[in-house]
Amino acid sequence: MIVANRKPFEEIMEMLKPYKKILLLGCNECVTVCSVGGAKEVAVLASEIRLSRLKNIIPVEIKEHTLERQCDPEYALSISSFVNDYEIIISMACGCGVQTIAETYREKYVVPAVNTTFMGSSEEHGVWREKCQGCGNCILDKTLGICPVTRCAKSILNGPCGGSQGGSCEINKDTPCAWQLIIDRLKQMNMMEKYLEIQPVKDWSTSRDGGPRTRIREDLRI
Amino acid sequence: MRLSYPTNIKIIKVPCTGRVDILFILKAFENGADGVCLIGCLEGECHFLTGNIRAKKRVEYIKSLLEETGIGAERVAMYNISAADGRRFAEIAREMTEKIKALGPNPAKKQVE
Ligand code: SF4
Numbered sequence: 432m433i434v435a436n437r438k439p440f441e442e443i444m445e446m447l448k449p450y451k452k453i454l455l456l457g458c459n460e461c462v463t464v465c466s467v468g469g470a471k472e473v474a475v476l477a478s479e480i481r482l483s484r485l486k487n488i489i490p491v492e493i494k495e496h497t498l499e500r501q502c503d504p505e506y507a508l509s510i511s512s513f514v515n516d517y518e519i520i521i522s523m524a525c526g527c528g529v530q531t532i533a534e535t536y537r538e539k540y541v542v543p544a545v546n547t548t549f550m551g552s553s554e555e556h557g558v559w560r561e562k563c564q565g566c567g568n569c570i571l572d573k574t575l576g577i578c579p580v581t582r583c584a585k586s587i588l589n590g591p592c593g594g595s596q597g598g599s600c601e602i603n604k605d606t607p608c609a610w611q612l613i614i615d616r617l618k619q620m621n622m623m624e625k626y627l628e629i630q631p632v633k634d635w636s637t638s639r640d641g642g643p644r645t646r647i648r649e650d651l652r653i
Numbered sequence: 654m655r656l657s658y659p660t661n662i663k664i665i666k667v668p669c670t671g672r673v674d675i676l677f678i679l680k681a682f683e684n685g686a687d688g689v690c691l692i693g694c695l696e697g698e699c700h701f702l703t704g705n706i707r708a709k710k711r712v713e714y715i716k717s718l719l720e721e722t723g724i725g726a727e728r729v730a731m732y733n734i735s736a737a738d739g740r741r742f743a744e745i746a747r748e749m750t751e752k753i754k755a756l757g758p759n760p761a762k763k764q765v766e
């Protein structure tokens with residue numbers, strides 16, 4: 432899922448400062464699962480904004496609304512009947528959702544309420560960790576399901592580096608060394624011969640280095 | 654046992670403090686409450702095992718929300734007492750009322766009425 436963090440309240444209030452009628456938009460997908468921008472968080476932020484405005488005696492009217500998915504034009508269009516009743520749209524979706532809403536309603540000022548941070552998974556309730564950088568050429572078969580591109584601080588493909596200590600990465604002891612994890616797993620699976628294959632220099636052109644990426648499936652286009 | 658406690662307190666019964674949602678507390682302030690006090694069972698004695706521990710963490714989180722909105726973290730508190738300890742309940746009710754009186758009215762209340 433895409434994991435985000437809510438922006439500091441002060442920053443949010445600064446963006447909303449000149450506006451009275453606010454549309455606060457949540458998303459039912461990733462940001463709901465990582466508890467940052469679903470219906471619940473929309474309700475909490477709306478309540479906070481109202482409290483702050485009440486305190487400062489500045490009127491505000493907030494519409495709380497959560498879309499099934501903000502990154503699909505069909506869902507973005509579903510708010511067209513009331514979008515013009517509001518002066519500003521503040522989105523609690525990831526950056527993809529914010530951009531879809533901004534593209535759909537070009538005459539509207541659309542601002543983000545969260546900082547989109549990484550692609551990751553939940554390890555336990557309340558803990559999310561970065562797991563993939565979308566490099567466009569997955570090597571998890573060679574590293575037995577542990578991504579060194581993302582989980583090794585240096586993204587090295589023939590690790591570990593000299594900084595690996597007692598299972599931890601040198602950047603801090605709470606970050607497991609991805610290469611230690613890979614080797615442990617190779618041993619457990621009796622597949623150490625994979626470790627001896629030297630990985631060539633990675634072609635990063637499939638990654639962000641090749642510029643913004645687009646995926647097209649002609650058969651699905653209408 | 655007849656114990657008196659301040660009459661300006663509104664008691665809301667919940668099955669367990671673990672049921673208390675962040676929004677319940679925010680709404681209380683939106684509706685003009687000057688303070689909110691959660692009273693749960695003693696730690697380790699939750700009928701649902703960890704309801705009061707979850708509530709305690711939630712109260713900490715709510716404090717941060719109240720702080721950033723300018724309402725003030727001190728307006729919310731959590732206490733743990735035995736359901737049989739009426740005397741302590743009355744004491745807490747007085748303690749909380751005095752604390753909130755000293756803080757003054759909820760700053761968001763100006764426009765509520
Ligand atoms: S190798 Fe690339 S695609 Fe595979 S998990 Fe790592 S970053 Fe993601």
Ligand code: SF4
Binds near residue numbers: 585593596602
């Ligand atoms: S210690 Fe391990 S995870 Fe950290 S940079 Fe070196 S190889 Fe990568």
